[in-house]
Amino acid sequence: MWIFRVDEPRLGGIRIREWRRRARNTINLLVLLMGGTTIGLVVLDQSSSPFPDKLFTAVWNGVNLITTLGAFSGFNPPQKWFMVLAMFATLMIGGFAVSKLTGMLSGDDVMAYRENRIMERKFEHLAGHVVVVGFHALGEHVARHLHEAGEIVLVLVGDQDQAHRAADSGHMVVLGSPDAFDDVLKRARLDSARAMVVTTPDGNNNLAITLLAHTLNPSLAIAVPGENPLRKGLLESAGASNVIIADDIVAKALVSKLTTAVKGEI
Structure with a gap:
């Protein structure tokens, strides 16, 4: 892609x-x-x-x-x-x-220019998509599951390698500088998006992205991981619709498995 x-x-x-x-x-x-x-x-x-x-x-x-x-x-x-x-x-x-x-149109800069023109035409009709911010391990899993579920996925990244991995996986990608990620969010058509999932490993970065995305579209459903109850409250105040504390989910799953095993022995 x-x-x-x-x-x-x-x-x-x-x-x-x-x-x-x-x-x-x-x-x-x-x-x-x-x-x-x-x-x-x-x-x-x-x-x-x-x-x-x-x-x-x-x-x-x-x-x-x-x-x-x-x-x-x-x-x-x-x-x-x-x-x-x-x-x-x-x-x-x-x-x-x-x-x-000869050769003037074969450079990487020309290819990037052409790609941008193609993507701009795609963005004109983009609606009902799910925006995934970040393409580390978590973002890659989320994007894959969404794609398998038939969702239109738009991946936002600030890293060149992540951008190529996401594109190779068949996702539309917006790549921009991490220092000016607000420009990336403005290109993501948040006004017509169905939801956004923030998956970067930096908690402060997730908070800033959530706040800016909510500012751009207050009705947008935003899911984001949180490290603890305090961070969850901050993310919800910033506009997150769903904050998932991974440790709680893992702990509950482990206890559930353990309880099931013990009951099975009895």
Whole structure:
């Protein structure tokens, strides 16, 4: 799946605009060459054919010249010398195109620019999705279970490796700097999201993300892990709908298993 990079490399857009400018210049040169070839062949045509026929033949030869098809009609000696010059000009323009256009669109910055444009179009129609913040072990498990349940998952990360792992797992991804994660949240379409699950291992980071997400969409359902009852209260005050204390769940599960085992022995 694609990755949207909030800190998009500016060079990608610059390269594409420059490539388009050079491509336009190349096309303009080819059009001028075809026009000049057509005029030259008409002027040098010594046959008694009507002018429309001369013009059509000249246009045909001009198109064959710039497309390198080579299906030329017959030439008189002056036209042949003229075509030698026209062919040399074609080679010069072709060399210019190869040297100026080849390889410009294959860099990582250009790929990132293209990915962002694709993701922007996807975001226009994104709704009812579940946002998963972080793609460590917990976030990866949550995203996988949501995906298996048929949910549309959007993963938000501040780490390049996590972004690639999430994308390779088939999730849409928004990647941004951890120092400016509010920009990442603003790109997540929280206004149309169904829920958000915060899974980063940093408790303070989870609190800040919960607060900002609740500010952006007060009705958004937010699930987040908490370390203790005090932290749970803080997260709920920040806007969390569900705060899960992992130690309590593990403890209850262990006691339940132990109780079941003891009862089984009795």
